[in-house]
Amino acid sequence: MKRSSKLSLALHALGHMAQEPARARTSEEIAAMHGTHAVVVRRVFAPLREAGILLSEKGHGGGWRLARPAAEISLADIYAAIGEPFLTATAFAPAPGHPCAIEAAMTETVSAAMVEAEAVIARHFAARTLADVAKVWGERAKSASHPTDSPL
Amino acid sequence: MKRSSKLSLALHALGHMAQEPARARTSEEIAAMHGTHAVVVRRVFAPLREAGILLSEKGHGGGWRLARPAAEISLADIYAAIGEPFLTATAFAPAPGHPCAIEAAMTETVSAAMVEAEAVIARHFAARTLADVAKVWGERAKSASHPTDSPL
DNA sequence: AGTCACGCAACTTATATAGTTACATGAAGC
DNA sequence: GCTTCATGTAACTATATAAGTTGCGTGACT
DSSP: OOSSOHHHHHHHHHHHHHHSTTSOBOHHHHHHHHTSOHHHHHHHHHHHHHTTSEEEEOSTTOEEEESSOGGGOBHHHHHHHHOOOSBOGGGGOOOSSSOOHHHHHHHHHHHHHHHHHHHHHHHHHHTOBHHHHHHHHHHHOSSSSSSSSOOO | OOSSOHHHHHHHHHHHHHHSTTSOBOHHHHHHHHTSOHHHHHHHHHHHHHTTSEEEEOSTTOEEEESSOGGGOBHHHHHHHHOOOSBOGGGGOOOSSSOOHHHHHHHHHHHHHHHHHHHHHHHHHHTOBHHHHHHHHHHHOSSSSSSSSOOO
């Protein structure tokens, strides 16, 4: 397990959805596309719905749809909604049971580096929308890999 | 478990060692200082020894010592020797069993962001030596927290 | 010889996350 | 109104990763 992550699923799926925004996709469809389980898709998509990026509909013809044009959804929006940081925050639990100035100094330095790194990532993602990625896809893959937008 | 990490242990311990470089510390001592196990210390320190940052000696009076002055050991040296990246590389395993242009495009974007972020961290760490941190410690904690360099 | 400390391999335990099952809710079609 | 399809959610299982632990070997000092 754990061969993938929430963010990779979200980016992959929303990238596909940006290709044909009108059509709703079921969780099953998306799960098959990404090689995972429908419940996982719902779990990952729930915060995106709450963030106003996705809409979900029940019943016949239901499924998931982009809540606004792909050009108005940046990767940063998705990243922020997921809330799963790249940086392993586990790296610095404070000293167990006793304060230590040296450890504190180290933690400060590392934290500063992490904040900087996060800012870089945020900037990077903010500069790219789903539409940008869809465009790249359109330019390079008029070939055969994903004819229109079919799963698998 | 996993309340700490290799890097936090290394930085914490080497920070202390930089305070009094002449004295060798046993793995037990360091483990007590960081609230972990001596074997874990040896495991984490092994690559630092191979990288020429630490020296280890067996027998009476043995233990660990800095291989060179604290001013010549940057945090980047330690970070590189540990080889444990901050950025969760798990985030992007490729598509399971089938290529997908969209996923590839997303992966490229994310990878580029990660490379940038890594560079920021590397630069940040390269600019700080163990001696710098020891100095910070010396300036702020002439008080009581760690009288000389005692564990706990 | 005896003790101390690292070196290393193997095993155990803890945790996080993906995967799965099960059931409830609501919407469309008949 | 009943069935079908789809999401919503909680609970459970499986697995991968990393820390913690044990045991034994080796070298060095007394």
